Amino acid sequence: MIDKRVTSLPEALSGIRDGASVMIGGFGEAGSPIELIHGLIDLGPRELTVISNNTGSGRVGLAALIAAGRVAKVICSYPRSANSMVFPELYRAGRIELELVPQGTLAERIRAGGAGIPAFFTPSAVGTQLAAGKEVRSFSGRDYILEHALTADFALVRADRADRYGNLTYSRTARNFGPIMCMAARCAIAQVRRIVEPGQIDPESVVTPGIFVQRVVHVAEPVQESHLVKQGAVYP
Amino acid sequence: MIDKRVTSLPEALSGIRDGASVMIGGFGEAGSPIELIHGLIDLGPRELTVISNNTGSGRVGLAALIAAGRVAKVICSYPRSANSMVFPELYRAGRIELELVPQGTLAERIRAGGAGIPAFFTPSAVGTQLAAGKEVRSFSGRDYILEHALTADFALVRADRADRYGNLTYSRTARNFGPIMCMAARCAIAQVRRIVEPGQIDPESVVTPGIFVQRVVHVAEPVQESHLVKQGAVYP
């Protein structure tokens, strides 16, 4: 029988070692797998490359992972926000590397990684600093730049429902990068609010088919990052 | 108010002229928009380029469009089946052009067309006749070929439910090429079994968001192509 459920966060995260590349879902706090991120801090791997849209807020979640000095490089589109101070400090101090990618190019590079497309041409960023050094080619009289796929060793995502096959649904705009990161990672790990029996998710409404998911862990009531930030919480 | 519903097949198909490119959904009969295709035969445009996975069965639907001499070229992956004779006849007679594309490359070229990606590299067909003349490039030691996006003037698809915004759901494996063809066509026309009020389709379960759909026409009980083929039906 196929059963991708694991019973604890440490089990869900096992095998993430120093130097691993890790995609982390979420757009701001929506869809950010905060319990998995805290579990990753507890697990302890260093020199991670993190692929994520943002760099976290306050001193919890993704920001706490960065603050703990575990991240060597981030690949992201928007590494600052109203409550982010951890990444800016480390970045200005030259202690963390940044690859800045337009958000749509980031999404498409991840999707390409999951779909077996090694590279594609895009119009985004043509003529800007972010196109520096990239191959430019004209199609039908318009310029495009070549961008390469992103894959990762692991993806950490937050979903709403899962079954033992790893089929996932998401909640509203918390869907964001989750589905494509599951596609692009060799091991996709989902924390989910509810685990249901096979068939309880309408097969027409499955967002991430189980083939893209390797481990599912139940976190019934995830903490809310923005509440922790307001409280000034620090992890660990 | 936005309202993409039209009240008749002729209205749904208006504007399709000689020389148009038309994507036609369906995998075999599943998802084939047979009423729209018959309406297109009635409308009369010639010299069409048809992008579709197959070339139809018997002498109804897509096969009838081809038999009527309206199609100059087909771009498809599998132009024969147990009951297809129309396309083979015309092809052997040199009266119709064929661009044969591996099915996954066909799907990805259509998706790229809808996503604003002019070209991408793929491993499919490397080293085969279907790679002849295509640019080959190595990424991480493996060869890939460059494939170009497909777009079209129109898409004809069959869906299950729609609302006035053009949001669509599909039925089971009749989904196939519908969603990506709606993305890749300048004017996507959907025949649907049911029209519902906005909000009756769960926003988490919309398969084709309305932005990709320009016209919706209600066909409550589409004829079943395989029944017509068994009966030896001919359209018109």
Next chain:
Amino acid sequence: MARMVAADIPNGAYVNLGIGIPELVAGFVPAGREFILHTENGLLGVGPPPAPCQEDPELINAGKKPITAIAGAAYFHHADSFAMIRGGHLDVSVLGAMQVACNGDLANWSTGQADAIPAVGGAMDLVAGVKSVLVMTEHTTRDGRPKLLRACTYPLTGVGVVSRIYTNLAVITITPAGFAVREMAPGLTAGELQRWTDAPLHFAATPTCPRT
């Protein structure tokens, strides 16, 4: 400004409103028109802001503010969302600006200073993919320097991408000849507007009356 932008958007348009001032456009949709608002983090059909205490942390816009969804909305993932943008399916993008050049170049993501944290978000995708890019901005910087320039000095977001600029002083269209003034604030003279603007302005023979 927001009212004028909204007035220029046709019925049925698919519209992405940038973070900040552009979000105000949602409040000025003219009677009888319907726009569908897109937020690049995965929703078509953004509704009005939620009632107090009805906020859902998993239903937010690109500025990470709580929103609602209309009946007839659709959720999707980031690759699909940017397929809409890059694929030319959105009609209008309304963005803020640091600088706009008279050839339509836009700079709105970085001052280029060495200590700045670069952050680009979806702006480069929006300007590359959306059919019409409208800019809303104060006519000058806080310290009175022009933002409408002969050439941008900050790093570009896109080359020749802006269609029209809405400022507190004027509505200006980008033409092959450069900035063309379409409307001016009441009481403002052409000379005064030119003084706040770096690039030369072209004025129509008959100035359009400001809308009421």
Next chain:
Amino acid sequence: MARMVAADIPNGAYVNLGIGIPELVAGFVPAGREFILHTENGLLGVGPPPAPCQEDPELINAGKKPITAIAGAAYFHHADSFAMIRGGHLDVSVLGAMQVACNGDLANWSTGQADAIPAVGGAMDLVAGVKSVLVMTEHTTRDGRPKLLRACTYPLTGVGVVSRIYTNLAVITITPAGFAVREMAPGLTAGELQRWTDAPLHFAATPTCPRT
């Protein structure tokens, strides 16, 4: 053949069964194992054939035959389906063959004859993307000519893509040295098998016993 193929597929594998003989594998899943069957026209979780009169023309497999879906299935569109294939997410593809060469080249889509209607379907994507490509085929053509060759003469589906071949006479693995016979039909001699095969066969020192 189908039983032997099924026995070699591990528990939990995601499997695509090609049109024709490979579809038979679904009937021989060993007790205690679960495979998830993928059909490239948009379903993960293909179930057993439907009961008579329960066929749904909108629920079919790649061979356009009616199927069912298991509890826990998922539907998706063609681009997502081939993302699974091309992206290396499927573990096993079982395909028919016209010819297989001893370097793993596969020809299964065209005889290359001038009057043939070329039709490729998803075979080139499957062999390019799926981790392990298994071939099921009669050992020879209907008129007794070898299908396991030094080099394919028909147009290729893929270069060096086949892992293992299951025929009515033997199970043969593709190795850097060429065809390695893993099992033979009871009573068949190595010499006989070689006579039906164009390329040289390598035999293990101790032949494996056929499974019962």
